[in-house]
Amino acid sequence: MSDLAAQQEALVAALVAGADVPEGFNSAAVLATISALRRKRAGEVAHRWPFLAASYGDAWVPTFSAWAAGRPPNGSLRDGWDFARCAGDTLPPLAREELADRERDFTYDGRSAPAPKRRGLLSRFRR
Template identity: 70%
Template sequence: MSPGLAEQQKALVAALVGGAEVPAGFDAAGVLATRTALRRKRAGEVARTWPLLAASYGDAWTESFARWAAGRPPNGSLRDGWDFARDAGDGLPALARRELAEREAAFGYDGVHAPVRRGRLATWMRRRRG
């Protein structure tokens, strides 16, 4: 029995943004080209949210981010940039380290839940406990 439409769509999305194998019945070259275009678009969105991070990589930004994003589903440009910067560790350029430090000071982000402004962090924590 062939998979239903919902299963096919789920498999296609996983291939496009999650790095899964191209599902049977889809043009592999087309899916891979679309995956590449979506990663470039995602890099552009992150660059608008994290301009110093992107600028610190110069012409290598799009490729560096796309390589990192491979196999990682999008979490929004704020979180994607944050996770990319944290994953770079000691290799993060100085300009990007400054931008990351400013975000760390302004927001609480545990790498799992959406970032919360520090002024709202205590309220957020109370709600999660309550």
């Protein structure tokens, strides 16, 4: 691996996976970028999980950002799902309902991407 490739890999690890800021990079700039990326990620999850985000109100971005620290992004659907499951009993009621709806309609094992559950035509009309 070239030096440039190794530096790029270290920078990406710092930006999205919680690794230390690599030598030779401006720490303040990298930390500001990490903060911006976490806010963006929280916004994307809020778009996909509106009741989850709304349940936390103004605390959503800092709460999600703290959870996301050291966790690489897996897409907004999975990130929201993982966050909600991690919150466990502290998950607000409206967010708990949203999680229950997702778990009714999708299968998700925490490792691979969520997939819609296959159901017969009649089950779609029985809600």
